């Protein structure tokens with residue numbers, strides 16, 4: 001399998017990490033003030049003198065997904081020649097295990113002549129404070145006693161549960177990448193892959209990535225998969241049209257993985273977002289993603305409330321209510337208190353409802369013709385035909401086959417089909 005481009009083009013040095021200059025200055029100033037680091041690096045990057053930065057015991061990089069938090073730490077370790085001890089909070093479920101792993105990492109000598117060690121707790125907000133017995137306290141204890149740099153990353157460290165961690169660390173916010181920067185990185189990748197990519201096409205990918213460079217690079221790789229060497233705006237449109245289920249998979253994935261309410265809600269601004277389709281897909285994918293009955297029930301409750309808004313909108317045409325419905329259906333389904341940690345890959349199936357509807361499309365068309373014919377000739381509404389007449393005709397047709405024949409002649413639909421419709 002080809003190397004994912006997010007790995008292939010992961011920045012190796014501090015300078016290669018784009019659009020995060022402020023964070024780089026803060027991080028470098030902290031490292032250079034408190035630990036041993038190469039002079040060249042410090043001269044170039046350690047530009048901050050604030051006491052708060054120089055005195056910090058640990059650094060917590062906060063920001064949305066795919067903006068370079070983890071990459072920045074990897075680049076830092078490489079720049080200063082330190083060995084990186086990387087721990088994912090969810091891998092380390094208990095205080096004992098956490099201390100053991102960090103302790104072992106710090107005790108063992110480095111084989112490759114590193115200048116020191118740096119500990120990275122990736123995604124600390126993935127810690128379930130209740131379940132991960134003592135995990136948070138253990139991290140704080142490690143920070144308090146550590147002689148090596150400790151850095152953490154989090155999408156959302158502003159949950160009150162993480163207050164103690166924020167208090168003891170310097171929180172450095174990384175921003176969403178600008179559209180310009182995303183386009184620039186995509187352009188460079190196109191050149192290096194020998195592909196001709198239209199500026200407009202890259203801009204369109206950048207726009208829908210919402211500042212998440214990882215998502216943008218993944219999209220570009222998908223568009224250029226199979227060795228394709230050109231990318232035009234039309235290609236992007238065509239892929240969207242030909243594979244609506246593909247973009248719906250992406251939409252669902254973004255909704256379920258969104259860390260913040262706003263992030264989930266923003267998906268409705270995406271040009272490919274079709275809320276009617278989304279409702280169908282969400283209905284069938286909630287139990288695929290949320291296995292626990294409680295979480296599942298909260299998600300369904302919110303989706304059903306959104307559906308009540310939709311029902312009202314359809315009845316009264318009060319379209320100004322749509323944003324409320326979408327907030328419930330996107331933010332509400334995505335942000336659930338007991339939300340579990342999601343696996344890296346979720347297999348969202350194609351909704352059965354759509355498959356059944358597609359299979360029965362012809363039969364439904366014939367049924368509509370029949371209903372329309374009866375409604376017009378009997379001077380009644382279509383819903384009356386559906387709820388009453390069809391049933392009565394069905395019973396009559398069983399005892400008198402002429403009824404079916406006459407309907408068949410009048411409608412030009414063969415008699416067997418009429419029988420199955422009644």
Ligand SMILES: Nc1ncnc2c1ncn2[C@@H]1O[C@H](COP(=O)(O)OP(=O)(O)OP(=O)(O)O)[C@@H](O)[C@H]1O
Nearest residue numbers: 006009010017018065066067068069070071213214
């Ligand atoms: N600022 C950046 N400069 C250059 N490349 C970046 C930047 N941000 C992200 N990338 C690209 O996106 C990929 C993912 O970035 P990274 O893992 O650092 O994101 P993250 O912010 O840690 O996200 P998450 O919170 O989901 O872990 C990188 O491998 C890199 O290719």
